[in-house]
Amino acid sequence: MAEGPEPASEDFSICTDELHEGIESSSSKFADDTKLGKAQQRLKERYRLGSLLGRGGFGSVFAATRLSDGAPVAIKRVPQNRVHHWGELLLEWVELPNDILMVLERPEHCQDLHHFIRARGFLSEGVARQLFHQVLEAVWHCTSCGVLHRDIKPENILVDLATGQAKLLDFGCGTYLQEAAYTHFAGTPSYSPPEWTRFGWYYGEPATIWSLGIVLHQMVCGEHPFRRDQNISWDHQLSLPQRLSPECQDLIRQCLSMLDVERPSLEEVFCHPWMQDIHLP
Incomplete structure (x- = not known):
């Protein structure tokens, strides 16, 4: 890495x-x-x-x-x-x-999640739930092995169009997981957490949850929750479509909490009500 x-x-x-x-x-x-x-x-x-x-x-x-x-x-x-x-x-x-x-x-008949979403406008909650659960499992496996990916985004998630299986790719920005704060950023700036932008540090799991929240938003809304080059204010109010279920809205809002200590852990995301009744391919 x-x-x-x-x-x-x-x-x-x-x-x-x-x-x-x-x-x-x-x-x-x-x-x-x-x-x-x-x-x-x-x-x-x-x-x-x-x-x-x-x-x-x-x-x-x-x-x-x-x-x-x-x-x-x-x-x-x-x-x-x-x-x-x-x-x-x-x-x-x-x-x-x-x-x-x-x-x-090199899997064949696959499409990265960015293009998979763009071709459909946005994903239904059922499809998004299945894919998001697989991404969570991949991230969980990485952390259990002591690895921090640091560049989780739709372009780095590959979807098998035949089976619906998702794979997390590109560990070029990866590093070893540590308990102390990181003071060096590697990854895509638009997926960096607000604590990095404001303070110049971040902790591994909260930063991962932030990027996962952005990915989930892109899945069900079809777009990044923050405009390009937009400075995220600490009183930012996230606007979500009314068509989304209350459970889905709640999970997105939790993952995109401005304070890192208020974001859920990976285990808590797995246990969130919206993540139940998964039917994996």
Whole structure:
């Protein structure tokens, strides 16, 4: 996991041969490097590289196919100086002189939650409840493993269009969970809690609950609860559509409490009345 500056927005204009060129460039500079030669050969023997999928502040991601069984994978190219802590990777990695290539799972027939919501305007409470519960379970698993994601937003949640299963992605801003306050922010500014904006610190769980509240609002309302670049005042009154059930409105308001001590814990969110009667895919 990386502890670094806030990731930049995705840029799809770069050449799709970037990964190939990066490998070839490294190879020409380090022709006598046996380790590099073996790494490059292993990559070519196991995977067929495809097109660029996207690029963010922590690296570029390319489509690929595992030759042994035809499984779709994603290969992420990350500069070595952006990686400070290592956890377990899903499939494997290849180390180059200046970069690390991470081979990751690439689910097909999926859509990120941002586009999933936008295509529908907003989600019914039933659909939102199922997806939100799965996101909560993913966040709960992360925290139980001592990991703080720090960039929970619809763009980082993948929805399987066939099964309705949701997955939490992109741990580039993740760090180790700690009891003390964090004084460094990594993530998307529009999902940062008000205590960070005003005081320059935040605690892991309350900040996570704040971002989850924004995600839930986006699910059932179709939009971010706060306008872009808007400074959230401490007396801000959140306006919610009357069509939402009282239970749904209550959960959103609790998660978006201005005071971090007034936000519910993850366990309390799970136990909230709106989260009951879940029918998972």
